[in-house]
Amino acid sequence: MWRRVTARAWDVCLEHFAGLSRPFGRISLRSCNKRGVVTISVSPAAGLADQPAKVAVLGLPPLQEVTLRALVVNEQGTLFDSCAHYQAGEQGEIDLSGEPSKGGDYTGLEPMGLFWSLSPAAMEKPYQRLEPRNVKAPMKMEMFVHQGYSQPDAIPGPVLAKTRVERWFILPEVRRIRLKEGAVRGSLFLPPGNGPFPGVIDMFGDEGGLIEYRASLLATHGFAALSLPYFNFEDLPKAMEDFHLEYFEEAVRLLLRHPKVKGPGIGVVGTGKGAELASSMMTFLPEVVAAVCISGCSSIIATAVHYGKITLPGLRFNMSRVNISESGVFDIYEALDDPMDPANSHCRIPFEKAEGHFLFVVGEEDRHWKSSSYAEIAIGYLRQHGKNNFTLLSYSGAGHRINPSFTPVCLVALDRVLGVPILGGGGSRAHAHAQEHSWRKILEFLQFHLR
Incomplete structure (x- = not known):
């Protein structure tokens, strides 16, 4: 009532x-x-x-x-x-x-x-x-x-x-084009004018589906932005399965063929699982020259990634390491296997192969997983190979899902796959400040490396 x-x-x-x-x-x-x-x-x-x-x-x-x-x-x-x-x-x-x-x-x-x-x-x-x-x-x-x-x-x-x-989340002059070309599905947002505009692919995490609001905001800031789902949308797989990087490669080339997209390279923005895929794209696809990795991992998680004859298997979750609070909130911070364990080395993303630039965005109080440590691991591999093609934005007091400025903070989120609340961590005020600062830096990063 x-x-x-x-x-x-x-x-x-x-x-x-x-x-x-x-x-x-x-x-x-x-x-x-x-x-x-x-x-x-x-x-x-x-x-x-x-x-x-x-x-x-x-x-x-x-x-x-x-x-x-x-x-x-x-x-x-x-x-x-x-x-x-x-x-x-x-x-x-x-x-x-x-x-x-x-x-x-x-x-x-x-x-x-x-x-x-x-x-x-x-x-x-x-x-x-x-x-x-x-x-x-x-x-x-x-x-x-x-x-x-x-x-x-x-x-x-x-x-x-x-x-x-x-x-x-969009200007009236921004065009939204639904894509269904080859295997690629998604929405392309084009700024007003003749262009050409720097191209960006935008991806979210393991909730799947088509989530457009960050891509539409990117278009308001002058980017040709493709919101790219990779499961649980139209005829894509309903659940997360092994990923083939050829799907993402097809999306990159589709974007670069558009007459209003400026080449020769594009950027990728990803959160969670999307950040892991963004890192993989940057590592293996030369057309990707800038990657924003928000709360990602240094290794493949759960489902393997294939590219040609290359296979990177996924780290596993050990549910015995999950803590459940009296209110029923799941804390999965310790559940993921250790990427630094030598037995898991075959799951590692070879960041050192990438020629473009990384922007790692992490919250130091992320309880979804240890994204702050994972970013340091990725940076360590880059440094070991004499590379400095990275920037790290690490925010004290921030949790897992760092979204654009002023969007509502959600420190415990209902998982759309499992149907249970997952602890993201952090404090509301610190997380909101991290969102405001990081969004500005993300836009600057993409503008610098794509223009």
Whole structure:
């Protein structure tokens, strides 16, 4: 019943704002600044999801204590929320860029805290990620100002003001082309203009399927970005099986043949299993000249990788080394076999064969596996062979899944294959800062090595 009431309330909010002017994907909001009228403004009211927004409240009584609250309903109808406590200044104003939160889902000076701290509401199934499945539509957010301090998951005080926000993962001029050519499946995002544009292949981890939001954001920053699924999509294998690098090689050559893609080389961005595949592509495919490896491993994991007559078998997981908390969260940090064990040397990715440049992005508190150590292992092999074609971004306090700036942090995620919550590790605030910094560095890295 609560879910149905919430959904109806959301529909009413959408109807209320339906008449707003929306030129070029923007919302035009008019607020009254008369004395005694409380208003909340977000600028831009409609903007790119990886760009900051300025949040301010005006018209409060001096030193008034309030709770700011954000609500989002995803495509599946799940409600996500966040809240923070603020106190107005002597003039009755609150500017999140200069005022620290005094409580709620985060504390301290966090101008974008209401965005990155969004998590499933109390009545929802926990551990769900807030990630868009349809990048052509914005993430719609309602933001409220409530009287007094109210704790997360508690009934908030009276509403003093509200506004609506849209967070877009794509620009209107970016073209999205669904690909089904040869064995390759995916979505190609092309920036506006004639190009040619630097080409990037984007891949995620062992959840499979087509995940487009990072590729669409890359296209907004001037890259021709191919979101490449490799299982659990259309006629691709339903589950992870042994991988043949020829599939990824075909995707690389397909991208390079496009008239709007600038050669002779491309970049690859991968997270988790995608990072392992990105490393393999960089090692064996000369057309790949830059690889961003986020929370990856220095060896092949679980399923083997084949390329011609070369086979790299996968490290195994030992489930006896998995710890399960009283709340049912799985900690698999120690489950993976040691890549440095001589018995596992045949699983190692030969990084030293790569001629391009690596960017390793890791969280030092990653509990999904030891990605920080794995990055050091990969760097060690490069150094042993006299190579310095790498950059390491290692973040204290960050966990496993490091996404673009300001996207909601999910430190425990429901595994879409196993159906159990997996501990990703880290702290929300440190992880959010790692996302903001690393995304900027990823864009700089790709721009430098592909242009």
